[in-house]
Every structure is written in C-alpha cells, then in structure tokens.
Amino acid sequence: MSKMNRTSLAVLALLIGAGARAELPDRDGNVHMGVASCATSQCHGSAIPRDGSNVLQNEYITWTQDDPHSRAYEVLNNEQSRAMAARLGIGAATKARICLDCHADNVPASQRGERFHLSDGVGCESCHGGAEKWLASHYNVLSTSDEAKRAAGLYPTHQVAARGELCLSCHLGTRDKFATHEIMAAGHPRLAFELDTFSELWRTAGRQPHYKVDADYRDRKGDVSHIFTWASGIVAESRQRLKLVASSRFSNDSLFPELGLYDCHACHRSMKSVQWRALPRHGGVGPGQPFLHDGTLVMSMALARVISPADAEAIETGLIELHRSGSKSVSAIQETARLLDTTLARLQRALTSAGLENREMALLRELLATGAQGNYLDYISAEQAFMAVQMLVITIGDPVLEGKLDRIADTLNNDERYRPAQFEAMLASLAEPESEPEQADD
Ligand code: HEC
Ligand code: HEC
Ligand code: HEC
Ligand code: HEC
Numbered sequence: 001m002s003k004m005n006r007t008s009l010a011v012l013a014l015l016i017g018a019g020a021r022a023e024l025p026d027r028d029g030n031v032h033m034g035v036a037s038c039a040t041s042q043c044h045g046s047a048i049p050r051d052g053s054n055v056l057q058n059e060y061i062t063w064t065q066d067d068p069h070s071r072a073y074e075v076l077n078n079e080q081s082r083a084m085a086a087r088l089g090i091g092a093a094t095k096a097r098i099c100l101d102c103h104a105d106n107v108p109a110s111q112r113g114e115r116f117h118l119s120d121g122v123g124c125e126s127c128h129g130g131a132e133k134w135l136a137s138h139y140n141v142l143s144t145s146d147e148a149k150r151a152a153g154l155y156p157t158h159q160v161a162a163r164g165e166l167c168l169s170c171h172l173g174t175r176d177k178f179a180t181h182e183i184m185a186a187g188h189p190r191l192a193f194e195l196d197t198f199s200e201l202w203r204t205a206g207r208q209p210h211y212k213v214d215a216d217y218r219d220r221k222g223d224v225s226h227i228f229t230w231a232s233g234i235v236a237e238s239r240q241r242l243k244l245v246a247s248s249r250f251s252n253d254s255l256f257p258e259l260g261l262y263d264c265h266a267c268h269r270s271m272k273s274v275q276w277r278a279l280p281r282h283g284g285v286g287p288g289q290p291f292l293h294d295g296t297l298v299m300s301m302a303l304a305r306v307i308s309p310a311d312a313e314a315i316e317t318g319l320i321e322l323h324r325s326g327s328k329s330v331s332a333i334q335e336t337a338r339l340l341d342t343t344l345a346r347l348q349r350a351l352t353s354a355g356l357e358n359r360e361m362a363l364l365r366e367l368l369a370t371g372a373q374g375n376y377l378d379y380i381s382a383e384q385a386f387m388a389v390q391m392l393v394i395t396i397g398d399p400v401l402e403g404k405l406d407r408i409a410d411t412l413n414n415d416e417r418y419r420p421a422q423f424e425a426m427l428a429s430l431a432e433p434e435s436e437p438e439q440a441d442d
Contacts, residue, residue: 022156024169030130030153032107034115035123059210066207069122072103087186101177102170129155158221160229164195164236172240175249181259190264194387195233196226226395227356231303237296239344245337251330265379266290277377283320289327295380302370304347306363307354314343364392368431371424379418386412401430
C-alpha cells in the first residue's frame, strides 16, 4: 500500500467525500444483523486491543463501556424519558418511533436480522451500515476496495463529509426525524453539536474512542486534520439547518414555525433584566424578535474569512437578510435561507480545494476578531466559538493557551445565565502578547 503522508488533492477529495453520496445507514435497504454479529471474540469482541491487527478488535467492549451510544435505548426507559413520553402522550418511549429513530437502529422489521435487537441502541450498524452484504468480507482489507465496501453498504465513516451527515442526522435531525420544540418542551435536552469536538469528546472523561488513528490507520485511510474535520462539520451543519428552515419541517402548517430551529435563548431567558443587545448580524432588527439558531453560520462566516473572503461577505449580508426576513413571513425566511445555502454550497466546494493545513493560528485570530465584532453576545454562537477555539488551541499545542481553556469554559457553564462580557474578556485573553506563540504561520 502506498504511503499517504502528503495527501494529494485527489485523495483528499475522496477522503472528505466530495464525490457521490452514500445512503445513510437507516435507509440503506440492507438487513442489519445486530451488534451480536460483530461481537465475537475473534472479530470485534476481544477483551483487549489486539496486536498484529489493523483494527483494535475490542470495539464491542469499548462501545459498551465508553460509548454513550450503547445506552441510547436504555435512556428511553429512565425517569426523564418516561416523564417526556407522558407529557407527549405517546405511550412508552421505548416503543415510540419519534424516540427510536435517534435512540436505536430503527430500521423496518424486514431489515432486522436474527440477532438484531432494538435494545442495542445506536449500535455498530447505525453508523457502519447494515452488514448483510459485507459481514463476511469486510475484514479482508487488502482484497476489498473502498468502492466495493461501499457498494456492499459499508457506510464511509472515514470520509468527513459522510461522517458529518451521519452524526448530524441524529445530533441535529433531518426532515424525517427531528427533536422538535414540542419534544424539547416535554423535557428533552437541548442539542448542540460540533463534528470534531464530538468525535473527540470521549477523551475528556478518560474514555477512548473505539478506533485508533495511528500510522497504520493513516496508511489505510489517510489523514484528515482536526481543523478540516471542524470546518467540514460546521459547513455541513449550517447547510442542514438552512435546508430544514427551507423545508416543510419549518413552515409546519401551524401558527408558529418550528421553534426547534430557533435560538432557544431568544425566548427562554429572564424577564427581570433586559439582556437584549443589538447584534451586527441582526441588521437593525429591534428587541422582542426571536432569531433562528445561527451559531454554525457565524462559524462558517469566520471560516470563509480565512479561505474565501468573497463568500464571507456574502454570508455576512445573507445573515442580515435572514434575520430581517424573520419578522416578515415564513416564506420570506425560507426564501432567504435557500439563497444563503447557495453561498454555503460554494464555501463547501472551496473547502475541498482550499486545504486548511497550518491555518490554525489564522483561524484562531479570525475567531477572536469575529467575537470582537459582537458576534458572541448570544450563547449559541459563544458555545460554537468555544468548541472551535478549544480544537484549535489543542492542535496548536501551546501550554499557555491550553491553560486558559478551563476558565473560558467556566463562563459558559450555565446557558441561562450567560454573561457575554465575561466570555469575551476570557476569550480575548488568548490574544494577550505573553501568550502569543513564536511561530506565526502565515
Ligand atoms: C433527532 C434525534 C432525536 C430524537 C427525535 C430524540 N432524541 Fe433524545 N437525544 C438525541 C441526542 C443526539 C441526544 C444526546 C444529546 C447530547 O448529549 O448532546 C439525546 C439525549 C436524550 C436524553 C438524555 C440522555 C442522557 O444520557 O442524559 C434523553 C432522556 C432523551 N434523549 C430522550 C428522548 C425521548 C424520550 C425521545 C422521544 C420523545 C427522544 N429523546 C427523541 C437525539 C434525539
Ligand atoms: C456513532 C457511530 C458509530 C458506532 C455506533 C460505531 N462506530 Fe465504528 N467507527 C465510527 C467512526 C466515525 C469511525 C472512524 C472512521 C473510520 O475509520 O471509518 C469508526 C471506525 C471503526 C473501525 C475501524 C477502525 C480502523 O482502524 O480502521 C471499526 C473496526 C469499527 N469502527 C467497528 C465498530 C464496531 C464493531 C461497532 C459496534 C460495537 C462500532 N464500530 C460502532 C463510528 C461508529
Ligand atoms: C442513530 C442516531 C445517532 C447517530 C447516527 C450518532 N449519534 Fe451520537 N448520540 C445519539 C444519542 C441518542 C445520544 C445520547 C445517548 C445517551 O446519552 O444515552 C448520543 C450521544 C453522543 C455523544 C455523547 C454526548 C454527551 O453529551 O456526552 C457523543 C460525543 C456523540 N453522540 C457523538 C456522535 C458522533 C461523532 C457521531 C457520528 C460519527 C454520532 N454521535 C452519531 C444518537 C446518534
Ligand atoms: C419563539 C420563542 C421560543 C423559542 C425560540 C423556543 N421556545 Fe421553548 N417555549 C416557548 C413557549 C411559548 C413555550 C410554552 C410556554 C411555556 O411552557 O413556558 C415554550 C416551552 C418550552 C419548554 C417547557 C417549559 C415549561 O416550563 O413548561 C422548554 C423546556 C423549552 N421550551 C425549550 C426550548 C428549547 C430547547 C428551544 C430551542 C431549541 C426553545 N425552547 C425555543 C417559546 C420558545
């Protein structure tokens, strides 16, 4: 196999999945064989990582012990879920499609193999695809090409764009499965996501992901940097949100459009003190108006300022139009969302060829500048900015900067008591001269 130390553009395009799209596992049409089919000790059920094997082979144990996805079905039985289900009047949450679609591998009955159990939660095949056609052959890494695996229904989780679409299908939702405001109001936690952070989150609690990106992995699958994974996820989420806004999921056929696509804190905050501030991207719209959740769009704007300034300007004006249209009509909002999505589509294409190699410092500076322009006055943008900054600082590897992360995180620990001035002051401290690393990169 050839070394892929310096990933060529063609290979990069393949890795990030710029080509044809793969069908998501929950609609791949193949039989899902069940976690037990993957979990024998010779396969992925080893108690300890195996030497002399490409993959760790203890994926099943890691998944059961360290991966909350293995408990995704179980939580539908807990008190919080029971209370939610009662409020929604949907019977048992463990039997309700609106819960199972995201909390289990809820494929149609005809696609459930003998060892399939809904109670496995978000199992191997929820992400890797129904194994009907690849179970017997996929371990043969050398003889099975990427295309052959994909044709057999093995979902390309190693391609960033495909991975982003997969994770977002549950962590944001699609037209078909969505954590609506009704579900939220019944007690569901607010969803927040960022592809790179959530791919790495395991580590923070001393847990491990079930795959190891080492030299052998890079050799087989190539390497995509954290900054690229972040960028790809941010643009994907921005586009998915705009598409949802443009869809019937948003217009909803009722008095209010789908409030689950709005910034929750635009409505849910104290009436005792006025927290409203004029945000530049709100284009002069006054107090009392709810705004769409645009945290990832703000990040896309910052990203565009680094790789594609013309698109950055288009996103900036597009955001203003989007928010101004918010007081006009649902169809006006949908129209501006569609228009803005064409810019995001362009940015997504630019991302493929831009390459973000060694642009961490440049992006960090841009994120700080974006904050200084008053873009993190809302919690949701600040939360996204923090995940981006944390990813960058860890990649840059400057201990002085890393030492400041906890204190920035502290200013975000209560979304309903968010004080933007504190967050901004802490964030700005990253730019203080004594912490400026010596090797500027661009
Ligand atoms: C669009 C997908 C989606 C739908 C629909 C959905 N959930 Fe969730 N749910 C999630 C995700 C993703 C999380 C994890 C959020 C996080 O931690 O970032 C979650 C978290 C939860 C939690 C908290 C789990 C914990 O470990 O604390 C509960 C409880 C829950 N969901 C119950 C339900 C119930 C009950 C329903 C149906 C009424 C439902 N969910 C519908 C995606 C969904
Ligand atoms: C929430 C989604 C998700 C679930 C659930 C999941 N995986 Fe993965 N898996 C991934 C991602 C993402 C990767 C990394 C990208 C890649 O290598 O394809 C991965 C990688 C792997 C790899 C490749 C490691 C390598 O070095 O090439 C194996 C093997 C694997 N998973 C097995 C399993 C098994 C077995 C289960 C169930 C016990 C499972 N996965 C459950 C998402 C998931
Ligand atoms: C089929 C739906 C589904 C897919 C696909 C999915 N997730 Fe999840 N994820 C969930 C649910 C549901 C939970 C909550 C489980 C719980 O708390 O018990 C969750 C929880 C998580 C958590 C823990 C969050 C926390 O607050 O601790 C992380 C991290 C995560 N997912 C990352 C990912 C990544 C990365 C991908 C894509 C590779 C992905 N997920 C794909 C449904 C999904
Ligand atoms: C346009 C305003 C608006 C937006 C935006 C909004 N909500 Fe609501 N929310 C309401 C209204 C109105 C109610 C019903 C009144 C009530 O129960 O407080 C409600 C109720 C709730 C409740 C139940 C409160 C209770 O005590 O019964 C929760 C929880 C909730 N919303 C969460 C969210 C989340 C999470 C989001 C973001 C995804 C969000 N809301 C976005 C207006 C909004």
